[in-house]
Amino acid sequence: MTEIRLTNTLTRRKETFTPIDPDRVRMYVCGPTVYDRAHLGNARPVVVFDTLFRLLRQVYGPRHVVYVRNFTDVDDKIIARARESGRPIAQITAETTAWYLEDMAALGALEPTHMPRATEYIAEMVAMIETLLARGCAYVAEGHVLFDVSSDPDYGILSGRSVEDMIAGARVEIAPYKRNPMDFVLWKPSDAEQPGWDSPWGRGRPGWHIECSAMSLKLLGDCFDIHGGGNDLMFPHHENELAQSSCAHPGACFARFWLHNEMLQVEGKKMSKSLGNFFTVRDLLDQGVPGEVIRFVFLLTHYRKPMDWTRRKADEAAAALRRWRRMTEGVAPAPAPDPAVVAAVADDLNTPRALAELHRLAAEGRADVLLASARFLGLLTEALGDWARAGGADPEAAARIDRLLAERAAARKARDFARADAIRDALVAAGVIVKDTPDGAEWEVGPDFDPAGLEGVL
């Protein structure tokens, strides 16, 4: 059986992964807060853990892997969005959830086995908070329930911080009812305007961290295999989850492997609204960047390194995918992916190496193995292939392009090269890639295609 090695944040080392139960390999990944479209940075962990999901399914069998990714549908950001837009919360979360699934599907991400919504697990959260209170890890203060960080001698073990260090330069919220500045909210009161649920501490709503502890417990048990997310979640979110779950279930492991992906940058800089380089997955798709290309670009960088999204990489990715799609057209996939590709992914998700193996297979002309191996990575699937097939233009523009090319062919036949080249230059200027073959001209639209540029050419 393929040996899987993964870098475990808990130990900061690459370790051999052995599931607790090979018939039921369990992974939990923190999902989105649903109040707006997912931006490109949100998509990176999705693709990273989708790749891990695919690996686990390959090694242990699709029926033996349980992957949970939650939706946070109760949160102050959502409340704020509802207030400013005047729309009901349920409408916002439902719409955003649907968008998220659409956009991630466009990246070739498989749907997790379970996608629990936080609001459906309020009872479990309340129960866990009661356990934490009973065990003396939490206290009630002014309608809030807070986790008492001092009750956990291991607090900080995941993120490598000590409570003292954190307090030193901390920018934590200083609330008067906190015993310790690092204590965090498990439950907070809601006013009449805010969503709330009845609880032993009055009508209120959960803090951010408790949902993942409660939902993972319900769906995966108190000791599961892998817990993942972006490294921005390492502290405080995951640290707090770990503290809560450990206190509620002393002696249980909670999660044995913690995996964190590095952040995404855009053209060398952090993606942020203030820098003006902030964009969503949908923005990119609407600009004509295919989801498959986005996925390929993500796979090009190891998940533990910062990934720089650049236009140039997207263009290179598109070229490689076009080539491979042409090569595998009409080819039946081999029964299994190439062992070297699986081995690369099994080695701490070394997707750059896996892509290099794909290039090797292409160079060797093994189209069927290339296809099976690429699909193992979520590439060259039928679902993601429309962009490469259709040429990418709407029917009206397509007809116009065909007409122009026919005109050009006639001009070439008449050896009126000035006219032929003028037409060609116009098409190129409009972003159409014209490809002359021995059987006549073919075309497809490039990333800068602008149908308006076709008008008035003749």
Next chain:
RNA sequence: GGCGUGGUGGCAGAGUGGUCUAAUGCCGCGGAUUGCAAAUCCGUCGUCUCGCGGGUUCGAAUCCCGCCCACGCCUCCA
């Protein structure tokens, strides 16, 4: 201030003790093709080197120490 990640050939990006004078892709270069191009295909290229300075070792890009730099997290935005 605390914590973390990383600095590899023109670019991207693997490699983490010997098979590395460093995978793979891109770019460049040569050729095929073309009326000329583009696209495509074939071939070819990266000699004193892996941020800098020490050290360990028979041997280091790979381990240790120090330094410099970049980026990120601890902040609404992942």
